[in-house]
Amino acid sequence: MAHRNVLIAGAGIAGPALAYWLHRRGLAATVVERAPAVREGGQTVDLRGAGRTVARRMGLERALQAHATREEGIRFVDRADRVKAVFSSGAFGGQGPVAELEILRADLSRLLYEETRPYTEYLFADEITELSQGDERVRVTFRGGAERDFDLVVAADGARSRTRDLVFGDAADTRPVGLTAAYFTIPGEPRDGRWARWYNAPEGRVVTLRPDNRGTTRASLSFLSPPRGDEQHEKLVPEAQKALLHRVFRAAGWETARVLAAMDTAPDLYLDRVSQVRMPRWSHGRVAVLGDAGYCPSPLSGMGTTLAFTGAYVLAGELAHHAHHEQAFTRYEEVLRPYAERAQDLPPGVPRIAVPRTRAGIRTLHLVLRAAARPRVAGQLNRFLVPPADTFALPSYSL
Ligand SMILES: Cc1cc2nc3c(=O)[nH]c(=O)nc-3n(C[C@H](O)[C@H](O)[C@H](O)COP(=O)(O)OP(=O)(O)OC[C@H]3O[C@@H](n4cnc5c(N)ncnc54)[C@H](O)[C@@H]3O)c2cc1C
Numbered sequence: 182m183a184h185r186n187v188l189i190a191g192a193g194i195a196g197p198a199l200a201y202w203l204h205r206r207g208l209a210a211t212v213v214e215r216a217p218a219v220r221e222g223g224q225t226v227d228l229r230g231a232g233r234t235v236a237r238r239m240g241l242e243r244a245l246q247a248h249a250t251r252e253e254g255i256r257f258v259d260r261a262d263r264v265k266a267v268f269s270s271g272a273f274g275g276q277g278p279v280a281e282l283e284i285l286r287a288d289l290s291r292l293l294y295e296e297t298r299p300y301t302e303y304l305f306a307d308e309i310t311e312l313s314q315g316d317e318r319v320r321v322t323f324r325g326g327a328e329r330d331f332d333l334v335v336a337a338d339g340a341r342s343r344t345r346d347l348v349f350g351d352a353a354d355t356r357p358v359g360l361t362a363a364y365f366t367i368p369g370e371p372r373d374g375r376w377a378r379w380y381n382a383p384e385g386r387v388v389t390l391r392p393d394n395r396g397t398t399r400a401s402l403s404f405l406s407p408p409r410g411d412e413q414h415e416k417l418v419p420e421a422q423k424a425l426l427h428r429v430f431r432a433a434g435w436e437t438a439r440v441l442a443a444m445d446t447a448p449d450l451y452l453d454r455v456s457q458v459r460m461p462r463w464s465h466g467r468v469a470v471l472g473d474a475g476y477c478p479s480p481l482s483g484m485g486t487t488l489a490f491t492g493a494y495v496l497a498g499e500l501a502h503h504a505h506h507e508q509a510f511t512r513y514e515e516v517l518r519p520y521a522e523r524a525q526d527l528p529p530g531v532p533r534i535a536v537p538r539t540r541a542g543i544r545t546l547h548l549v550l551r552a553a554a555r556p557r558v559a560g561q562l563n564r565f566l567v568p569p570a571d572t573f574a575l576p577s578y579s580l
Contacts, residue, residue: 190334201297209302226283231490309324333468333469345474358408364450366447367400402426413454495576
């Protein structure tokens with residue numbers, strides 16, 4: 182095979198999943214991760230449809246179930262914690278707002294790392310700083326100073342991929358969807374129970390609390406922020422981000438005071454402008470993009486992890502079936518792009534529709550959500566509540 186050794190940037194979800202599938206197809210992978218270890222933090226991610234099938238084919242189903250957060254569903258509540266609408270995790274065939282299989286992102290990432298480390302070279306606390314493509318190989322310079330040659334390089338280093346930008350320049354279109362979101366872990370309280378709770382406060386603010394499987398609670402604070410605005414809150418230092426969140430969420434009501442107080446000592450605050458990534462081509466010479474680095478659909482889609490899994494499966498399958506990397510990369514894109522585009526096609530009005538500015542808007546949202554629980558109406562609201570995870574038939578790449 183022409184492409185025996187593949188360098189992958191990013192040990193998140195897509196990177197280790199690709200290392201797994203390359204190994205299954207007889208190819209070797211090196212993974213370079215900028216962080217000093219597999220990253221903790223983040224909330225739950227869901228594996229749906231084709232992503233779940235890939236996980237099953239990896240033999241991971243039981244391990245995933247063992248780590249599942251087992252939320253019973255989601256309750257939309259008002260300022261006094263009165264339930265205004267409910268979706269159980271089984272609603273919409275297990276594919277609704279809370280999927281049947283929800284797992285902490287950190288657990289999934291660690292699981293994939295443990296699974297692949299026996300046969301994968303992992304380089305932590307390092308990253309690619311230079312890449313030069315020759316006819317036969319790619320010469321890579323690492324921040325640590327090493328220089329090495331690889332047959333192929335895959336950028337799987339997330340929505341703000343630096344590796345992608347080194348190769349594709351400004352071809353990647355990173356589009357903010359109009360929401361800034363902060364995630365962090367806070368001490369659990371008995372009243373957090375086993376249900377996710379979602380609270381809309383006026384002026385386009387949302388607070389969510391989700392019980393995890395470690396006795397702690399995952400909190401998020403999100404607020405509308407104009408997609409074309411130039412405030413770059415994600416670039417502020419954590420103390421300045423906390424001050425901003427205190428300002429934006431002042432007097433928001435419900436459990437917000439508890440959440441803000443706990444945020445001040447949270448070990449893992451992560452704030453970002455929620456964005457999508459679109460690219461005119463997914464490869465350039467011997468370099469391809471994978472997962473959020475190439476086609477991030479944003480957490481609003483509920484499809485990021487599913488795309489990372491299916492992308493890894495398809496890319497490895499095509500590489501094993503084509504001696505020429507150009508053919509493999511072209512097929513990878515032909516097969517997966519339509520699915521990625523469906524995942525990125527957020528319903529009209531999202532996120533504004535789920536994050537109203539006024540009290541009247543919040544009342545309307547609750548009415549619509551309540552109606553969605555009725556089977557006849559649910560069909561019409563599928564587009565808003567059920568991601569298109571089942572719209573992709575996985576190719577079967579025989580070994
Ligand atoms: C800390 C964190 C928390 C998240 N929390 C959530 C969440 O709560 N809900 C949700 O839906 N999605 C969340 N996501 C995004 C989610 O993981 C992805 O949408 C999805 O799983 C696709 O994964 P990915 O591997 O493509 O990207 P990611 O999961 O973003 O992984 C990218 C990896 O690349 C590493 N990296 C970054 N730059 C470089 C570089 N230059 N060189 C080498 N490595 C680099 C990062 O440290 C990370 O480990 C989070 C991502 C991160 C990094």
